[in-house]
Amino acid sequence: GAVVSQHPSRVICKSGTSVKIECRSLDFQATTMFWYRQFPKQSLMLMATSNEGSKATYEQGVEKDKFLINHASLTLSTLTVTSAHPEDSSFYICSARFTSGGISQYFGPGTRLLVL
């Protein structure tokens, strides 16, 4: 159980375009989902906390107008990278927590974004 999927797994886009990444909890409901970014050979950096039905909470230094997060249902959160630039190229990983509580987070497989 506790499977989190992400789509797409890999995307290449031109500079200036927008890219949407989906994160789904497949067999559980998640009130809270988290978005992380991982640069090559580096750790996961928390970008934002996404709560179902409310605005996301962004970490310091993360532009909320550039990284749009929508958490419209208990099983789906989306991250849209708007007007992507080469420096946005990274590995984006989402995770989800059970609605019913608990501390464990379950991670998706990640989405590799390459902006040309």
Next chain:
Amino acid sequence: AQSVSQHNHHVILSEAASLELGCNYSYGGTVNLFWYVQYPGQHLQLLLKYFSGDPLVKGIKGFEAEFIKSKFSFNLRKPSVQWSDTAEYFCAVTSNQAGTALIFGKGTTLSVSS
């Protein structure tokens, strides 16, 4: 604010050697501690976690970790590593508060030679 420090950036071992990866955290309240592993080209997998109770936690693949509250540490150990343990290892911490995210350390690269 919570923070996690992993002392070793890159560890190189021969097969059958013993492993200990250091992890220290900074947080004033009750914490929950995790070790994750990321094999090359793969996503994160949970190795083990500590919430409460016995401070010596056993995880998958023969790994264990010991929570020492007085030292704010949660070091990962394995008595005998294998070539297949080559991976990136991340220590992470979160609080008991609802909705708080995992905060990760910078990671330790483990290279095991056969």
